[in-house]
Structure formats: C-alpha cells, structure tokens
Amino acid sequence: xxxxxLQAFAxxxxxxxxxxxxxxxxxxxxxIGDSTVATGSPTNPIQGWGGLVDQxxxxxxxxIQNRAVSGTSTRTYQTNGVHDKKMLANGMxxxxxxxxxxxxxxxxxxxxxxxxxxxxxxxxxxxxxxIGDDTLVVFNKFxxxxx
Numbered sequence: 001x002x003x004x005x006l007q008a009f010a011x012x013x014x015x016x017x018x019x020x021x022x023x024x025x026x027x028x029x030x031x032i033g034d035s036t037v038a039t040g041s042p043t044n045p046i047q048g049w050g051g052l053v054d055q056x057x058x059x060x061x062x063x064i065q066n067r068a069v070s071g072t073s074t075r076t077y078q079t080n081g082v083h084d085k086k087m088l089a090n091g092m093x094x095x096x097x098x099x100x101x102x103x104x105x106x107x108x109x110x111x112x113x114x115x116x117x118x119x120x121x122x123x124x125x126x127x128x129x130x131i132g133d134d135t136l137v138v139f140n141k142f143x144x145x146x147x
Contacts, residue, residue: 005074010135014109020069025101026060026062026063027062027063027103027104027105028062028063028064028065028100028101028104028105029057029062029063029064029065029104029105029107030065030066030067030100030104030105030106030107031050031053031065031066031068031107031108032067032068032077032096032106032107032108033048033068033072033077033095033108033109033110034046034048034068034069034070034072034073034109034110034111034112034113035068035070035071036048036049036069036105036109036111036112037049037050037066037068037108038050038051038066038068038069038070039051039066039068044070046078048068048070050066050068051066051136052068065099067090067092067095067096068109069087069090069092070109071083071084071087071090071113071114071123071125072087072113072125073110073113073114073116073126073127074110074114074126074127075114075124075125075126076092076113076123076124077092077093077110077126078092078093079095079141079143079147080092080094080142080143081124081125081140081142081147082124082125082142083122083124083142087114093116106107112128113125114126115128116134118138119136119138123138124138124141124142124143124147
C-alpha cells in the first residue's frame with residue numbers, strides 16, 4: 001500500500017517537473033486605434049500612447065501588439081476602406097481576428113477620425129453618430145462598393 005502511495009507521489013512529482021518545462025503561450029494584448037494609439041516611425045513621426053505602453057507591462061508575461069493605424073476610424077479599421085493601401089500591412093481588424101486566441105485582450109481607442117462626414121468624398125471614414133437605427137447608403141470609392 002505504502003509503495004503504491006510513494007509511486008503515485010513520485011509520478012505526480014515527475015508530472016509537475018515536466019509541466020514546469022512545457023512552453024506556455026503568453027497572452028497578447030492587441031492595441032487597435034488611430035494615430036492617438038499608433039507607434040511613431042521614421043516616416044510617420046506621430047507617436048501615440050500605444051508606442052510607449054509596453055514599459056508599463058511585464059513583457060515576459062504578456063505580448064504587446066500595436067496594430068493601430070494613423071488615419072483610421074472605427075469604420076475604416078473594420079472595412080479596410082482606406083485611402084492608402086500601405087495602411088493595410090497588418091490586416092487591420094481581419095489581421096487581429098486571424099491571430100486572436102483565447103486569453104488574449106483587445107484594447108481600442110478611436111474617435112477623432114470618426115467625426116468626419118459619413119459621405120466624405122476624400123477619405124470615407126466618418127461614422128453615423130449615436131446608438132439609434134439611423135442608416136445611410138454611400139458609395140465608397142476605396143472599396144469600390146456601396147456601404
């Protein structure tokens with residue numbers, strides 16, 4: 001009887017030791033938004049808070065992925081209807097969805113680009129205001145389709 005108990009504890013100890021060496025994926029915090037979140041670069045010197053936030057996290061325990069794109073709105077980040085195709089490099093919302101896994105987090109901040117008119121003829125990034133049932137049909141030249 002004692003021999004079986006000792007064997008069980010030994011097996012449990014071996015399992016615990018093995019579990020300690022199994023690589024566990026860290027969760028990822030995805031940052032999405034506009035220029036107020038985006039990381040600056042040599043070609044785009046606008047530095048949002050997302051480019052600095054990693055210093056407030058223990059990156060040995062969580063990955064930080066800044067997927068914010070300057071010039072986007074909630075509408076264009078979801079539809080990919082942007083005026084500059086280079087903005088699509090990370091896939092916008094579709095790119096986040098493809099890599100998002102259980103235990104990950106998404107933090108978003110949009111707003112000032114949504115304030116432009118919905119039927120704007122230059123960037124097509126405005127959003128309908130409020131939480132009502134209002135609709136508006138517009139042709140988006142960047143998507144070459146009706147929204």
